[in-house]
Amino acid sequence: MRNPLLVPELRELLSTDDTTTLQEFCESGHPADIAEFLSRLDADEIWDVLSRIDNRLAAEIFVNFDDDIRVDVVETLKRPEFVRLVTAMSPDERADLVRRLPEDRQETLLPALAHAEREDIRRLTSYPEDTAGSVMTSDYATLSPNLTASQAIAKLRREAPDKETIYYAYVVDENRRLLGFVSLKDLILAPGEKPVGDFMHKDTIYALAHDDQEDAARKISKYDLIALPVVNDAGTLVGIITYDDAIDIINQENQEDMEKFMAIAGRHEEHAYIRTSVFSHFRNRSGWVMALGALGLVSGLIVQSYEGLLLEFAVLATFIPMLADTGGNTGSQSATLVVRALALGEISPRDILRVLAKEFAVALMISPLLGIIAYGRVFLFAAGAAMPPGTSLHSVGFAISLALALQVISSTLIGALLPLAAARLKLDPAVVASPALTTVVDITGLLIFFGTARILLPI
């Protein structure tokens, strides 16, 4: 793809029916690049291009489109075209596509497929979203334990064109129960006449079909696997997840965590920012902002109830923004670290005391520094201000510093506690989004701030 065509040139080729040049273009680069380029065309134009090329290449390019483009293209297809495209796709891509189609469209199109493919799609789409079963593919190679290494290689060679990977082959008994696995490297290195069962790896790492897809991806990452077998509760092999799917899952989950953390709702996929409509962005983002704005009522009420104190000590009002920010910052930091450590499986809710002790120690170290900044500020800026009788700048400075220090400690602990509590309740720790946390520590912060001031300052 050294000289990619421009969109107008592609449209020109379509209008002049220049199939040969279009074919050359589709063969000129990696399918992922061709798909990226074709994305700029309309759905019917995309199909106009893909319909001119070899089915297998068309499917390879097609699976690289974003989800919404794939659905849009399928919406333009007639049944025989759908069959042609889908038949050349791998089972997991096929199931993923069907899952995203509107129900009426599924009902029109699926009967056109051959029985075996329909059954395979039904089986793969039957697992709930985000499970290992929902992302696995059924195109894997199996071997019987009494095949010899040479026989096994011959079998893999025959089956290679249809399999997602032949670098791992799974050894199963007559009921397809998983006995072990061999890599193609093992097979090549083994003496030709040795039975597979004699040198297969037995302690196979696997996922259950109902496991979280993220756990499955983490296993692939931890054990450096090319593919992970998926078995059902009976121990029968039902599919595999390959390392490239694991990378996609990890990227997707990372983005979801980060967006949840920023209180952005909705389903997330790569490359969705520009393509997502303004209204969808609004829908995904406004809910939390509104809810938290409404919750801001509470902090407003707290400020209002201390109006008398504020009129007496106007300097207190100047510390409200700093109080809110400091609480949000220190709370988000501890929450980020705890959410991440939970996601990586480094800590579990059982470690709550250990985590809180650590966070408490860190907060104890940070809090005096902020107290000193606040104290200095009172002296620098409130030096000329009128003070009620019986109050010195020292006492005001001390009260404010102490309040800020307490805010650092309480928001750090709250930031660590909320994700741990969410995990305990089997919720995703990232739901304790940074904005939600900010609002919570605002409220506790204002209570601490005015409470400390009322106790230490005379009114």
Added chain:
Amino acid sequence: MRNPLLVPELRELLSTDDTTTLQEFCESGHPADIAEFLSRLDADEIWDVLSRIDNRLAAEIFVNFDDDIRVDVVETLKRPEFVRLVTAMSPDERADLVRRLPEDRQETLLPALAHAEREDIRRLTSYPEDTAGSVMTSDYATLSPNLTASQAIAKLRREAPDKETIYYAYVVDENRRLLGFVSLKDLILAPGEKPVGDFMHKDTIYALAHDDQEDAARKISKYDLIALPVVNDAGTLVGIITYDDAIDIINQENQEDMEKFMAIAGRHEEHAYIRTSVFSHFRNRSGWVMALGALGLVSGLIVQSYEGLLLEFAVLATFIPMLADTGGNTGSQSATLVVRALALGEISPRDILRVLAKEFAVALMISPLLGIIAYGRVFLFAAGAAMPPGTSLHSVGFAISLALALQVISSTLIGALLPLAAARLKLDPAVVASPALTTVVDITGLLIFFGTARILLPI
């Protein structure tokens, strides 16, 4: 590893010198699991275990330890022990280990290695951190284009035990310039007598040694590769990066982005939360919190300069927390989406107008909703409050609503603008951390808030 030993039992085995049981233990599970378990021992005890088992297995377990444990273990080694361990490691793991050793330790240990290994380490460690060159390995398989498919398979079989992967082999000319690649699957499917040059993939996707490691990992992810070749500026093949390293890079970079976003400094690796000392946590987290606390001076000064207005309209003070939170929330949302879209290569700084137009439209939709909440709040809670003559609740409510709406719009735009500006200046967009952004939009928000109030309300 069905019945992992407890730490006291392991210590017991060490003190009674029960090498056989220790060997069985080390062979009882995946090296990653054994390493996780041994991590609970002290560095010298870990070596006491590893020194009793086969070199290759010891190295496989060893490379799964966290960075700091690996360094601690090496600190306890004598030169011959170091040589034994390091010789069994793969070149990239070896280089990674040496890179982390203190300089004097490197000087003592390296001369003990054979010349070829020393040269290899020197070459691999010569690339700057975070480049493709710094994470590649030199254990890859190469083929000459005139070998036949069967000769190529025979060569890979001979070399397999020493190579990181034999599933991709790189075709090079006599000067090691990269001509193309073949997969083991291609070789197995090709007629035995066909020369490799006739069926190799030519448009090979590669990274330059000085490319960012993240870009290399993204290529592996985008093109679903098992390995990515790394070439120097002359086009000579110098190493490969495998998919499992790509997963590690993606995980590490994701964590770094998230932590930068929360203004947590320091170098990040997986599984570091519990092992990082309280003081390191303090050092990593206090810098930004302090800097932003000091910056909070500015917002304090703004509030102070409007003290007269605040004394007149006490209700304004009750909106300061909501103003600060709303700005932080909407700004962080747009910043998160833009940082992520930049990281995925979906947008570039050139798209600034397109992004700002989109964010402006979203903010326009969110702002009236928050305006209405604020207006309602004024009526609910300030109904009985004394107002200066010539002011109605309507005018106060309108001024506050308008100010909040303007705050939503300005902080959304600032949240999108700052990462784009950082990217334009070749900085990491994530440096525009959420806390820094919060402080910026606090300042602009207070200016907007009091500015609007002063214009619309009589004093």
